[in-house]
Amino acid sequence: MGNFSMYVEMIRIRFLMMLAYRTNYYSGILIYSINIGAYYFLWQAIYGTQESIQGMSVSQMTTYVAIAWMARAFYFNNIDREISQEIQDGKVAVEMIRPYHYLGVKTMQGLGEGLFRLLFFSVPGMIIIWLAFPIDFSNQWSVWALFFLSIIFSFIVNTQLNLITGILTFFLMYNTGLIRAKRVVIDLFSGLLLPISFYPLWAQDVMGYLPFQAISYIPSMIFTGGFVGSEIYSAIGIQIFWSVLLIIPIQALWMLAKRQLIVQGG
Amino acid sequence: MNVIEVEGLRKEFKSYSSRSGLKGAFRDLFTRNYKTLRAVDDISLHVKQGEMVGYIGENGAGKSTTIKMLTGILTPTAGNVTVNGMNPHKEREKFVRTIGVVFGQRSQLWWDIAVQESFRLLKKVYKVSDEEYETHMKEVIRTLEIEPLLDKPVRKLSLGQRMRCELAAALIHNPPLLFLDEPTIGLDVLVKMKIRGFLKEINRKYKTTILLTTHDLADIEALCDRVVLLDEGKIIYDGRLDELQKNWVEGKQVHFEFQHPVDKPALEEISREYPVIWRQGERVNQWVATIDGEDDTVSKLMSVVMLHHAISDVKLNKVSTEEIIRNIYEEGIKHG
Numbered sequence: 001m002g003n004f005s006m007y008v009e010m011i012r013i014r015f016l017m018m019l020a021y022r023t024n025y026y027s028g029i030l031i032y033s034i035n036i037g038a039y040y041f042l043w044q045a046i047y048g049t050q051e052s053i054q055g056m057s058v059s060q061m062t063t064y065v066a067i068a069w070m071a072r073a074f075y076f077n078n079i080d081r082e083i084s085q086e087i088q089d090g091k092v093a094v095e096m097i098r099p100y101h102y103l104g105v106k107t108m109q110g111l112g113e114g115l116f117r118l119l120f121f122s123v124p125g126m127i128i129i130w131l132a133f134p135i136d137f138s139n140q141w142s143v144w145a146l147f148f149l150s151i152i153f154s155f156i157v158n159t160q161l162n163l164i165t166g167i168l169t170f171f172l173m174y175n176t177g178l179i180r181a182k183r184v185v186i187d188l189f190s191g192l193l194l195p196i197s198f199y200p201l202w203a204q205d206v207m208g209y210l211p212f213q214a215i216s217y218i219p220s221m222i223f224t225g226g227f228v229g230s231e232i233y234s235a236i237g238i239q240i241f242w243s244v245l246l247i248i249p250i251q252a253l254w255m256l257a258k259r260q261l262i263v264q265g266g
Numbered sequence: 267m268n269v270i271e272v273e274g275l276r277k278e279f280k281s282y283s284s285r286s287g288l289k290g291a292f293r294d295l296f297t298r299n300y301k302t303l304r305a306v307d308d309i310s311l312h313v314k315q316g317e318m319v320g321y322i323g324e325n326g327a328g329k330s331t332t333i334k335m336l337t338g339i340l341t342p343t344a345g346n347v348t349v350n351g352m353n354p355h356k357e358r359e360k361f362v363r364t365i366g367v368v369f370g371q372r373s374q375l376w377w378d379i380a381v382q383e384s385f386r387l388l389k390k391v392y393k394v395s396d397e398e399y400e401t402h403m404k405e406v407i408r409t410l411e412i413e414p415l416l417d418k419p420v421r422k423l424s425l426g427q428r429m430r431c432e433l434a435a436a437l438i439h440n441p442p443l444l445f446l447d448e449p450t451i452g453l454d455v456l457v458k459m460k461i462r463g464f465l466k467e468i469n470r471k472y473k474t475t476i477l478l479t480t481h482d483l484a485d486i487e488a489l490c491d492r493v494v495l496l497d498e499g500k501i502i503y504d505g506r507l508d509e510l511q512k513n514w515v516e517g518k519q520v521h522f523e524f525q526h527p528v529d530k531p532a533l534e535e536i537s538r539e540y541p542v543i544w545r546q547g548e549r550v551n552q553w554v555a556t557i558d559g560e561d562d563t564v565s566k567l568m569s570v571v572m573l574h575h576a577i578s579d580v581k582l583n584k585v586s587t588e589e590i591i592r593n594i595y596e597e598g599i600k601h602g
């Protein structure tokens with residue numbers, strides 16, 4: 001890594017770029033608010049008069065939905081599409097003349113994007129939602145701390161999956177389909193739309209072997225108090241496990257990809 | 267020590283051709299037809315420190331491919347490359363700190379942010395200290411006259427403005443070796459001259475070695491003592507530009523503009539006795555005669571031609587470099 005101030009600079013530049021395209025950002029706020037509102041009313045209807053479903057109360061559920069979307073603003077990024085684009089127009093090859101690791105730079109750009117949305121989007125959004133809906137915020141600072149630790153790993157795992165999808169463009173050349181499919185799979189299996197504990201048992205077993213729950217389910221469960229005590233630590237352990245394991249396919253694919261490097265035109 | 271040492275360098279591209287029809291597409295799934303194209307064919311090249319080398323050749327000759335291999339972007343199919351004493355691939359990160367690259371057809375600046383933000387980022391990327399940046403870049407920015415452009419986003423710059431910024435960006439770490447692939451493409455005469463002057467200046471001041479490709483021979487004439495001429499991936503000439511001029515037709519050119527259409531056989535017929543080559547000029551009814559010989563022969567040829575055909579204009583020129591290169595492209599270097 002070595003060049004810390006360079007990566008800080010990358011993050012700063014991504015901040016500037018996000019500011020340059022503010023309109024995307026406003027429409028993002030709208031989409032997120034609509035989603036949270038819709039899920040709120042949906043869950044209200046599903047719960048009806050029941051006190052709790054699968055051990056979650058209705059206010060826990062509301063909090064789950066809100067926090068899951070707010071966390072998504074942080075871990076979500078478009079670097080898969082960017083990498084794919086840069087591979088297709090040959091920009092990746094030209095990046096080889098820079099003394100840095102391309103994937104590292106992309107990750108930092110993703111982080112810049114995430115931090116931007118966390119500060120200018122999630123935080124104000126959370127305040128509005130807190131005023132509009134009955135949401136339980138934990139008053140234990142340790143829950144907050146663990147939640148923030150956990151969304152850092154959400155970011156790492158999600159970004160790693162994005163890197164893999166992006167690099168696959170080298171071998172597929174046109175992979176918009178794959179990128180879209182990946183997005184749907186993550187929204188479904190990460191626990192963003194539905195907590196994992198609501199899935200049928202066999203599906204829960206399958207998801208236990210997949211990295212997606214590390215993205216949304218774990219931090220949201222920590223925040224809503226769905227996980228307590230040692231459950232929290234083993235959940236973060238799962239996130240760490242995936243963060244480390246996913247390095248292997250990324251490195252392998254990148255080595256193969258570099259051999260395929262072809263620059264179009266010029 | 268040579269800055270660039272290239273021995274037997276070769277690059278082959280495989281291109282797949284798809285068979286026609288459904289049956290063909292199905293067969294493509296299993297075995298694919300492919301052709302190999304040798305873009306760079308066994309070239310050897312040695313460049314010393316401080317040299318400015320013009321790397322020229324027709325479209326598709328393999329210039330860009332060579333530069334991509336020298337900068338470590340593409341892996342060679344065969345051959346040895348040592349640049350700045352390193353193998354561009356094996357020690358990529360260390361190596362790229364010692365070179366600067368400009369691809370005229372491709373921007374390396376960040377499109378959406380102001381030029382100075384790109385510079386600031388590159389300064390961090392190359393770990394350039396504040397003092398170095400101050401002394402060196404201030405100078406670069408002044409010479410290229412890009413001060414007023416610094417706070418504009420790259421996408422709002424004109425081509426010439428952008429190219430000057432690209433050049434400055436490639437020099438942030440003051441590299442001892444500079445690769446320029448068509449740095450003057452699409453630029454107006456004034457910007458071209460500014461860039462030439464600038465390159466000359468850094469070459470003089472820092473002994474920066476420069477390898478540049480261009481289709482504008484005026485760039486080469488203004489900058490390079492040495493030209494390397496590439497044709498279908500092979501080096502067909504490597505030497506001084508003025509030698510090339512001397513070895514090629516030492517002669518004169520006469521541009522005739524006729525009042526009526528004339529054809530080549532007719533011209534050849536009347537000028538049979540003279541060592542002359544006829545070529546259709548750029549304008550209608552314009553023909554160019556290249557003559558190898560004394561002034562006397564030239565005047566005789568002119569009077570013979572005028573005797574047979576009505577002309578509206580005649581011009582007498584020395585053979586230009588452009589003309590020489592054009593002939594080489596068209597006919598190869600068989601001429602001694």
Ligand SMILES: Nc1ncnc2c1ncn2[C@@H]1O[C@H](COP(=O)(O)OP(=O)(O)OP(=O)(O)O)[C@@H](O)[C@H]1O
Nearest residue numbers: 262263266279305324325326327328329330331332
């Ligand atoms: N990625 C690639 N895949 C297949 N063939 C390629 C590729 N890149 C270049 N070529 C071929 O290699 C040859 C040399 O191309 P190159 O770009 O080096 O030419 P050049 O001398 O730079 O030409 P120009 O003056 O037009 O820029 C061309 O025939 C080109 O079609």
Ligand SMILES: [Mg+2]
Nearest residue numbers: 266329330331
């Ligand atoms: Mg080229």
